[in-house]
Amino acid sequence: MIFTPTMTGISTPEPLKFAFTVKTSAHAGRAGSRPLMLDQDKWEQWWSIDSSAETRALYIHIPFCRKRCSFCNFFENGAKPSRVTKYVDALCKQLADAASTQFILSKPFDTVYIGGGTPTDMQANEILQLANVIQSFPLKQNAEITLEGRINGFTNEKFEAALSGGINRFSFGVQSVNTEVRQAAGRFDDEQTLLQRLSELAKHPKATIVADLIFGLPGQTFDTWMHDVQAIIDSGIHGVDLYQLINLPNSRIDINEQKHKFQDRADTQERAVMYAAGAELLEQHGWDRLSNCHWRSHKREESLYNTLAKQGVEIVPFGAGAGGSIHGHGVMNARDLKAWHNANESGIKVPGMVMSVNDNAQIDGIIKKGFDKGMLALDELPVSLRDHLQALFVKWGENGLIELDNNRLNLTLAGRFWNVNMLAGLFEYLATNPLLVQAA
Template sequence: MHDLVPEKMDVWFRNGVNRMSLGVQSFDTKVRQAVGRIDDGETVFSHLQELLSYSQCAVVIDLMYGLPYQTMDVWHKDVETLVESGIDGADLYQLNVFEHSDLNLAIQRGKLPPAALTQVQSAMFSFGTHLFPFGCGAGGHVDGLSTMLDRRLPAYEKAIDEGRKPMMFLMNQSPNAHLKEDIQGQMNQSRLDLDKLIQREEKLASMEFLGPLWEDYGLWKHNGYLYQLTEAGQFWQVNMTQTLLESVNHLMGEETEIQHRRIAAQG
């Protein structure tokens, strides 16, 4: 972020830069300093405002959840500051602490507190998904409503040009949203405790066959406690998650309407 000086921004925009993605990670100064970020949170926010003042490019930032010192209160503030900043979009990433990384060594030596446990990260993920979606194909839920913007770029752009909201749908959230959020949270972490899910809701018992079936397909492997996605499973994670959510809809008696639309050119 310390590279965002007017001289450099002038050069970028004179040469046609129209999108910038910045690794903010957190707006909290203590959290930023713990992971080696130079600028404090106030400086980062100020730089973003200066960048936006040019009105010449889409500005997207990365935020991470689960960082040392990043409590739920800090994460809530990070997300609130994200919204307040007025940027065009954001990507939210779960922190992974690798065995031989500098971060893990610092934690082991007591120089930093442990990163957030999976349960806390899951709650952080759930809070972050309540951001209102922006952009073609974006979706999410907020204040009990689920929404998705049109996934077909020409239709999305046509709606914008005509001054219409490019909504594909807007509806009340499912009464089974808690189950779906749990599935999405776990699958975003490349895992699923299928047995525990079925124990929570007996109507989902017939989903049990997916465990060995997807294991035979090489999409995930049971580690004795839960299913862990393989590399192939991580590639197909979105499709697997959608299948699980549609299964929940069907088994819990929700009305569903499946529409087939060609989105990607590849098979």
């Protein structure tokens, strides 16, 4: 077997800090599909066929923001009201047409995610318009329906419109509660305004309120980070994600560093300590860990869409730049807003990119699900694959990243911090040391 440090990590007394060099991506995957040319007739045929998926999600993309955040490299379109209105009208018509197709009607949807961009930049009537169209889809009872966005500008009118349309979960990109840190990152509100609004929203009996926090932001110290986590605990909201800052190419942070305008921010080792301390504080206050990066204070929070998305379930995408899968094929809609509108107006419905079925998808979904949770059930894998991976598991165990318990692979705290690197390492291991016999 051939091993590399990017597969196994390294042996160190402090694996939390030093097992790998740096996290460079939010996700890990491997090749297994290729681009397909799909004509309009074939695309329309797909919508007349029943879905074979056991679990389904609906993703709707709202590609508008009022401001570009410092850590973001995928800012798409300014949130000019007339532009948003035109888009929402076209999107709702597309959704209404799709809702009556056999493909959509054949299986109910477990969860819906309205992401962006900043969907809360829609007007109240537009939020309700979109929510009402979503209700024309077959949804499971009490389906999780999430609206993503920011606290600033999310008025009571918008909140009530969303709730009356059946939206029951709200995910806000808080990033930090510290006024100086968050405003430097491109957020609007000060700490007091933010926390007061979060607490108000969390009191509603039918709304699940969730926030994202980022550790490693410019100007953020260990103490300000711990204050962030404690403030979220005290706010009364129902869930939180702890995300590590990734220096994405062409983000404002990256551009400043290329110009040697260095900003004071935590290095990888300091971020590892921040992650561990944040996780410990949440769990000391009774928050349940649902994944390596997500905790909840109340059972109403399930984080269902995020969980299913990492498992590779069927996600039917709508909107410019939306990605997902249909009949096992990866699909990505045109990202350019003008191109998306032109395609709609001319009757062209084929997405911008379609991929062939990935033969590895089912196995990869099992592995990704396990790594996301911090526990991989090895008996869900084919015996041949499980045996083939044992040599890698031994290396991980020696390096303090996992513990094996019968048929369970449990990530240690260090393993949870480095889980994306480990998953990428597993796929590298399989590419370098291919499994030649695929027996169950």
